[in-house]
Amino acid sequence: MGNTDNYPETKTYHEQKYIDNTLRLRAVLKTLPPFARDYFRAVEPTTSARTRISYAYDIRVFFHFLIENNPLYKDYTMDRFTLSDLEKLEPVDIEEYQEYLKVYENEDNKQITNTEKGLARKMSALRSFYGYFYKRQAIAKNPTLLVDMPKLHEKAIIRLDADEVAKLLDYVDHGGDDLTGQRKAYFEKTKNRDLAILTLLLGTGIRVSECVGLDIQDVDFKNNGIKVTRKGGNEMVVYFGEEVENALKSYLYTTRKNTIPLPGHENALFLSTQRRRMGVQAVENMVRKYAREVTPNKKITPHKLRSTYGTALYKETGDIYLVADVLGHKDVNTTKKHYAAIDENRRRQAAGAVKLREV
Incomplete structure:
Protein backbone atom coordinates (compact mmCIF):
# COMPACT_ATOMS: atom_id res chain seq x y z
CA MET A 1 0.00 0.00 0.00
CA GLY A 2 1.02 3.60 -0.46
CA ASN A 3 3.50 3.26 -3.39
CA THR A 4 3.36 6.58 -5.27
CA ASP A 5 6.38 6.17 -7.57
CA ASN A 6 4.18 6.36 -10.69
CA TYR A 7 2.49 9.60 -9.65
CA PRO A 8 3.73 13.17 -9.98
CA GLU A 9 4.74 14.64 -6.63
CA THR A 10 1.66 16.03 -4.92
CA LYS A 11 1.50 18.39 -1.98
CA THR A 12 0.33 16.99 1.33
CA TYR A 13 -3.07 18.04 2.61
CA HIS A 14 -1.46 20.34 5.18
CA GLU A 15 0.93 21.95 2.65
CA GLN A 16 -2.01 22.67 0.33
CA LYS A 17 -4.11 23.99 3.24
CA TYR A 18 -1.27 26.34 4.20
CA ILE A 19 -1.09 27.71 0.65
CA ASP A 20 -4.89 28.09 0.40
CA ASN A 21 -5.11 29.84 3.78
CA THR A 22 -2.20 32.18 2.99
CA LEU A 23 -3.88 33.28 -0.26
CA ARG A 24 -7.23 33.62 1.49
CA LEU A 25 -5.74 35.80 4.22
CA ARG A 26 -4.06 38.03 1.62
CA ALA A 27 -7.42 38.50 -0.09
CA VAL A 28 -9.15 39.48 3.19
CA LEU A 29 -6.31 41.87 4.15
CA LYS A 30 -6.92 43.80 0.92
CA VAL A 147 -14.82 47.20 28.54
CA ASP A 148 -15.81 43.94 30.25
CA MET A 149 -15.47 40.91 28.00
CA PRO A 150 -18.57 38.72 27.46
CA LYS A 151 -19.00 36.11 30.18
CA LEU A 152 -18.79 32.52 28.96
CA HIS A 153 -20.99 29.99 30.70
CA GLU A 154 -19.71 26.44 30.88
CA LYS A 155 -21.78 23.97 28.87
CA ALA A 156 -22.17 20.31 29.74
CA ILE A 157 -19.97 18.18 27.52
CA ILE A 158 -22.01 15.93 25.27
CA ARG A 159 -20.45 12.55 24.65
CA LEU A 160 -21.52 9.01 23.79
CA ASP A 161 -21.97 6.40 26.49
CA ALA A 162 -20.26 3.02 26.04
CA ASP A 163 -23.47 1.31 24.84
CA GLU A 164 -24.11 4.16 22.37
CA VAL A 165 -20.62 3.74 20.89
CA ALA A 166 -21.33 0.04 20.30
CA LYS A 167 -24.76 0.86 18.81
CA LEU A 168 -23.25 3.45 16.44
CA LEU A 169 -20.62 1.06 15.09
CA ASP A 170 -23.16 -1.79 14.84
CA TYR A 171 -25.49 0.46 12.87
CA VAL A 172 -22.78 1.27 10.32
CA ASP A 173 -21.91 -2.42 10.14
CA HIS A 174 -25.48 -3.69 9.65
CA GLY A 175 -27.61 -0.62 8.79
CA GLY A 176 -27.69 -1.65 5.14
CA ASP A 177 -29.01 -5.16 5.81
CA ASP A 178 -32.66 -4.16 5.40
CA LEU A 179 -32.12 -1.70 2.52
CA THR A 180 -32.71 -2.52 -1.14
CA GLY A 181 -31.74 -1.19 -4.56
CA GLN A 182 -29.70 2.00 -4.89
CA ARG A 183 -29.85 2.88 -1.21
CA LYS A 184 -28.35 -0.47 -0.28
CA ALA A 185 -25.67 -0.15 -2.99
CA TYR A 186 -24.61 3.31 -1.69
CA PHE A 187 -24.64 2.16 1.94
CA GLU A 188 -22.43 -0.84 1.13
CA LYS A 189 -20.12 1.28 -1.03
CA THR A 190 -19.33 3.67 1.85
CA LYS A 191 -19.68 1.24 4.77
CA ASN A 192 -16.05 0.16 5.18
CA ARG A 193 -14.78 3.72 4.78
CA ASP A 194 -17.28 5.16 7.26
CA LEU A 195 -16.64 2.39 9.76
CA ALA A 196 -12.88 3.01 9.48
CA ILE A 197 -13.31 6.76 10.08
CA LEU A 198 -15.68 6.35 13.04
CA THR A 199 -13.55 3.64 14.63
CA LEU A 200 -10.42 5.77 14.16
CA LEU A 201 -12.03 8.89 15.68
CA LEU A 202 -13.48 6.91 18.61
CA GLY A 203 -10.34 4.82 19.11
CA THR A 204 -7.71 7.57 19.01
CA GLY A 205 -9.47 10.89 19.74
CA ILE A 206 -7.80 12.63 16.78
CA ARG A 207 -9.38 15.83 15.43
CA VAL A 208 -11.47 15.69 12.27
CA SER A 209 -8.95 17.99 10.52
CA GLU A 210 -6.18 15.54 11.45
CA CYS A 211 -8.27 12.65 10.16
CA VAL A 212 -8.97 14.10 6.70
CA GLY A 213 -5.33 15.15 6.41
CA LEU A 214 -4.07 11.57 6.69
CA ASP A 215 -2.21 10.00 3.79
CA ILE A 216 -1.89 6.25 3.21
CA GLN A 217 1.81 6.53 4.07
CA ASP A 218 0.92 7.91 7.52
CA VAL A 219 -0.51 4.54 8.59
CA ASP A 220 2.05 2.17 10.10
CA PHE A 221 0.63 -1.28 10.82
CA LYS A 222 4.01 -2.57 11.99
CA ASN A 223 3.77 -0.36 15.11
CA ASN A 224 0.02 0.30 14.91
CA GLY A 225 0.49 4.07 14.75
CA ILE A 226 -0.63 6.96 12.59
CA LYS A 227 1.40 10.10 11.95
CA VAL A 228 -0.87 13.13 12.47
CA THR A 229 -0.16 16.83 12.02
CA ARG A 230 -1.42 18.59 15.12
CA LYS A 231 -2.67 22.14 15.53
CA GLY A 232 0.28 24.44 14.98
CA GLY A 233 1.90 22.02 12.52
CA ASN A 234 3.63 19.63 14.96
CA GLU A 235 3.79 16.00 13.84
CA MET A 236 3.03 13.23 16.32
CA VAL A 237 2.52 9.46 16.19
CA VAL A 238 -0.78 8.39 17.72
CA TYR A 239 -1.06 4.68 18.49
CA PHE A 240 -4.18 2.58 17.96
CA GLY A 241 -5.53 -0.75 19.13
CA GLU A 242 -6.74 -3.89 17.42
CA GLU A 243 -10.26 -2.65 16.63
CA VAL A 244 -8.90 0.40 14.79
CA GLU A 245 -6.33 -1.79 13.02
CA ASN A 246 -9.01 -4.18 11.76
CA ALA A 247 -11.30 -1.37 10.57
CA LEU A 248 -8.47 0.40 8.72
CA LYS A 249 -7.25 -2.82 7.07
CA SER A 250 -10.77 -3.77 6.07
CA TYR A 251 -11.17 -0.38 4.32
CA LEU A 252 -7.68 -0.23 2.80
CA TYR A 253 -7.77 -3.73 1.33
CA THR A 254 -11.28 -3.36 -0.16
CA THR A 255 -12.89 0.02 -0.87
CA ARG A 256 -9.66 2.07 -0.97
CA LYS A 257 -7.74 -0.50 -3.00
CA ASN A 258 -10.51 -0.65 -5.62
CA THR A 259 -10.87 3.14 -5.96
CA ILE A 260 -8.77 5.05 -8.48
CA PRO A 261 -8.28 8.55 -7.01
CA LEU A 262 -8.47 11.69 -9.11
CA PRO A 263 -5.11 13.37 -9.89
CA GLY A 264 -3.76 15.18 -6.83
CA HIS A 265 -5.63 12.88 -4.43
CA GLU A 266 -3.55 9.72 -4.89
CA ASN A 267 -2.08 9.72 -1.38
CA ALA A 268 -5.28 10.53 0.53
CA LEU A 269 -6.30 7.83 3.01
CA PHE A 270 -10.01 8.65 2.99
CA LEU A 271 -11.66 9.31 -0.38
CA SER A 272 -15.13 10.64 -1.13
CA THR A 273 -17.44 8.90 -3.60
CA GLN A 274 -16.15 11.50 -6.11
CA ARG A 275 -12.67 9.97 -5.59
CA ARG A 276 -11.26 13.11 -3.94
CA ARG A 277 -9.79 13.51 -0.46
CA MET A 278 -12.67 13.80 1.98
CA GLY A 279 -13.08 17.22 3.59
CA VAL A 280 -13.95 18.17 7.15
CA GLN A 281 -17.57 18.96 6.27
CA ALA A 282 -18.08 15.59 4.55
CA VAL A 283 -16.95 13.77 7.71
CA GLU A 284 -19.12 16.01 9.90
CA ASN A 285 -22.16 15.24 7.71
CA MET A 286 -21.39 11.53 7.79
CA VAL A 287 -21.10 11.45 11.61
CA ARG A 288 -24.37 13.38 11.96
CA LYS A 289 -26.16 11.05 9.53
CA TYR A 290 -25.34 7.90 11.52
CA ALA A 291 -25.62 9.48 14.99
CA ARG A 292 -29.17 10.68 14.25
CA GLU A 293 -30.22 7.07 13.80
CA VAL A 294 -28.65 5.89 17.05
CA THR A 295 -28.87 8.88 19.45
CA PRO A 296 -31.49 11.28 18.03
CA ASN A 297 -31.54 13.36 21.24
CA LYS A 298 -27.81 14.04 21.25
CA LYS A 299 -26.23 16.39 18.73
CA ILE A 300 -23.15 14.32 17.90
CA THR A 301 -20.24 15.80 15.91
CA PRO A 302 -16.71 14.47 15.28
CA HIS A 303 -15.54 16.64 18.21
CA LYS A 304 -18.03 14.85 20.48
CA LEU A 305 -16.41 11.56 19.43
CA ARG A 306 -13.08 13.06 20.54
CA SER A 307 -14.64 13.93 23.92
CA THR A 308 -16.00 10.38 24.13
CA TYR A 309 -12.49 8.98 23.66
CA GLY A 310 -10.93 11.42 26.14
CA THR A 311 -13.54 10.53 28.77
CA ALA A 312 -13.06 6.78 28.30
CA LEU A 313 -9.26 7.13 28.46
CA TYR A 314 -9.40 9.25 31.62
CA LYS A 315 -11.82 6.86 33.32
CA GLU A 316 -9.53 3.93 32.49
CA THR A 317 -6.20 5.55 33.45
CA GLY A 318 -7.02 8.47 35.77
CA ASP A 319 -3.96 10.18 34.20
CA ILE A 320 -4.90 13.68 33.04
CA TYR A 321 -1.38 14.28 31.66
CA LEU A 322 -1.60 11.19 29.46
CA VAL A 323 -5.03 12.30 28.17
CA ALA A 324 -3.66 15.80 27.42
CA ASP A 325 -0.67 14.32 25.56
CA VAL A 326 -2.69 11.86 23.46
CA LEU A 327 -5.32 14.48 22.57
CA GLY A 328 -2.61 16.96 21.61
CA HIS A 329 -3.58 19.63 24.17
CA LYS A 330 -0.68 22.05 24.64
CA ASP A 331 -1.98 23.06 28.06
CA VAL A 332 -3.13 20.42 30.55
CA ASN A 333 -5.57 22.98 32.01
CA THR A 334 -7.59 22.70 28.79
CA THR A 335 -7.93 18.97 29.47
CA LYS A 336 -8.73 19.51 33.15
CA LYS A 337 -11.49 21.95 32.24
CA HIS A 338 -13.12 19.39 29.94
CA TYR A 339 -12.93 16.47 32.33
CA ALA A 340 -13.61 18.25 35.64
CA ALA A 341 -16.96 16.46 36.03
CA ILE A 342 -15.22 13.08 36.13
CA ASP A 343 -12.83 14.45 38.75
CA GLU A 344 -15.85 15.46 40.81
CA ASN A 345 -17.09 11.85 40.78
CA ARG A 346 -13.64 10.56 41.75
CA ARG A 347 -13.54 13.03 44.65
CA ARG A 348 -16.95 11.81 45.81
CA GLN A 349 -15.68 8.21 45.73
CA ALA A 350 -12.64 9.29 47.75
CA ALA A 351 -14.93 10.44 50.56
CA GLY A 352 -15.94 6.85 51.34
CA ALA A 353 -12.70 5.13 50.37
CA VAL A 354 -10.93 5.47 53.71
CA LYS A 355 -12.52 3.65 56.67
CA LEU A 356 -11.66 5.03 60.09
CA ARG A 357 -13.18 2.22 62.18
CA GLU A 358 -14.46 -1.17 61.24
CA VAL A 359 -18.20 -1.35 61.94
Missing part, protein backbone atom coordinates in the same frame (compact mmCIF):
# COMPACT_ATOMS: atom_id res chain seq x y z
CA THR A 31 -10.39 44.66 2.30
CA LEU A 32 -8.99 46.07 5.59
CA PRO A 33 -7.33 49.44 6.38
CA PRO A 34 -3.67 49.38 5.24
CA PHE A 35 -2.23 49.63 8.80
CA ALA A 36 -3.95 46.31 9.75
CA ARG A 37 -1.25 44.38 7.87
CA ASP A 38 1.35 45.31 10.50
CA TYR A 39 -0.74 43.51 13.13
CA PHE A 40 -1.17 40.34 11.07
CA ARG A 41 2.54 40.19 10.26
CA ALA A 42 3.33 40.50 13.98
CA VAL A 43 0.97 37.72 15.15
CA GLU A 44 2.01 35.24 12.43
CA PRO A 45 4.64 33.40 14.53
CA THR A 46 2.20 32.72 17.39
CA THR A 47 -1.06 31.96 15.54
CA SER A 48 -2.33 29.49 12.95
CA ALA A 49 -3.40 30.68 9.48
CA ARG A 50 -7.01 29.77 10.34
CA THR A 51 -6.94 31.95 13.46
CA ARG A 52 -5.54 34.89 11.47
CA ILE A 53 -8.26 34.51 8.82
CA SER A 54 -10.95 34.44 11.53
CA TYR A 55 -9.46 37.53 13.19
CA ALA A 56 -9.27 39.34 9.83
CA TYR A 57 -12.98 38.73 9.20
CA ASP A 58 -13.81 39.78 12.78
CA ILE A 59 -11.83 43.03 12.52
CA ARG A 60 -13.47 43.78 9.17
CA VAL A 61 -16.86 43.52 10.91
CA PHE A 62 -15.65 46.16 13.41
CA PHE A 63 -14.75 48.68 10.70
CA HIS A 64 -18.04 48.02 8.89
CA PHE A 65 -19.81 48.72 12.18
CA LEU A 66 -18.05 52.09 12.45
CA ILE A 67 -19.03 53.07 8.89
CA GLU A 68 -22.65 52.01 9.43
CA ASN A 69 -23.24 53.28 12.96
CA ASN A 70 -20.79 56.03 13.86
CA PRO A 71 -21.62 59.47 12.37
CA LEU A 72 -17.91 60.33 12.28
CA TYR A 73 -17.25 57.58 9.75
CA LYS A 74 -20.42 57.44 7.66
CA ASP A 75 -18.59 58.79 4.57
CA TYR A 76 -15.49 56.65 5.09
CA THR A 77 -14.24 53.89 2.86
CA MET A 78 -12.08 51.16 4.37
CA ASP A 79 -8.78 52.61 3.09
CA ARG A 80 -9.43 55.99 4.80
CA PHE A 81 -9.10 54.62 8.33
CA THR A 82 -5.85 55.45 10.12
CA LEU A 83 -4.44 54.67 13.55
CA SER A 84 -5.65 58.04 14.84
CA ASP A 85 -9.22 56.83 14.23
CA LEU A 86 -8.62 53.98 16.70
CA GLU A 87 -7.56 56.58 19.27
CA LYS A 88 -10.72 58.65 18.82
CA LEU A 89 -12.97 55.86 20.03
CA GLU A 90 -14.22 55.71 23.61
CA PRO A 91 -15.18 52.67 25.73
CA VAL A 92 -18.85 53.42 24.97
CA ASP A 93 -18.13 52.89 21.24
CA ILE A 94 -16.68 49.47 22.04
CA GLU A 95 -19.72 48.63 24.19
CA GLU A 96 -22.03 49.65 21.32
CA TYR A 97 -20.03 47.37 19.01
CA GLN A 98 -20.41 44.49 21.47
CA GLU A 99 -24.17 45.04 21.48
CA TYR A 100 -24.22 45.28 17.65
CA LEU A 101 -22.48 41.88 17.37
CA LYS A 102 -25.41 40.05 18.92
CA VAL A 103 -27.46 40.48 15.72
CA TYR A 104 -26.29 42.29 12.58
CA GLU A 105 -26.41 42.09 8.80
CA ASN A 106 -23.26 41.24 6.88
CA GLU A 107 -22.19 42.63 3.48
CA ASP A 108 -24.50 40.17 1.70
CA ASN A 109 -27.48 41.40 3.76
CA LYS A 110 -27.55 38.09 5.59
CA GLN A 111 -28.52 38.23 9.27
CA ILE A 112 -25.73 37.07 11.57
CA THR A 113 -26.26 36.16 15.21
CA ASN A 114 -23.49 35.52 17.70
CA THR A 115 -23.75 33.29 20.74
CA GLU A 116 -21.57 33.87 23.81
CA LYS A 117 -18.66 32.04 22.17
CA GLY A 118 -18.85 33.99 18.89
CA LEU A 119 -19.18 37.27 20.77
CA ALA A 120 -16.18 36.46 22.97
CA ARG A 121 -14.01 35.56 19.95
CA LYS A 122 -14.84 38.75 18.04
CA MET A 123 -14.17 40.90 21.12
CA SER A 124 -10.95 38.98 21.76
CA ALA A 125 -9.85 39.72 18.17
CA LEU A 126 -10.51 43.43 18.63
CA ARG A 127 -8.73 43.54 21.99
CA SER A 128 -5.70 41.79 20.49
CA PHE A 129 -5.74 44.21 17.51
CA TYR A 130 -5.86 47.29 19.77
CA GLY A 131 -3.33 45.75 22.16
CA TYR A 132 -0.73 45.34 19.43
CA PHE A 133 -0.74 49.04 18.47
CA TYR A 134 -1.01 50.22 22.08
CA LYS A 135 1.93 48.08 23.19
CA ARG A 136 4.07 49.54 20.40
CA GLN A 137 2.97 53.07 21.38
CA ALA A 138 1.43 53.66 17.97
CA ILE A 139 -1.74 54.73 19.81
CA ALA A 140 -1.96 56.47 23.21
CA LYS A 141 -5.07 54.75 24.57
CA ASN A 142 -6.78 51.38 24.41
CA PRO A 143 -10.54 51.60 25.12
CA THR A 144 -10.99 47.81 24.83
CA LEU A 145 -9.24 47.41 28.20
CA LEU A 146 -12.02 49.40 29.87
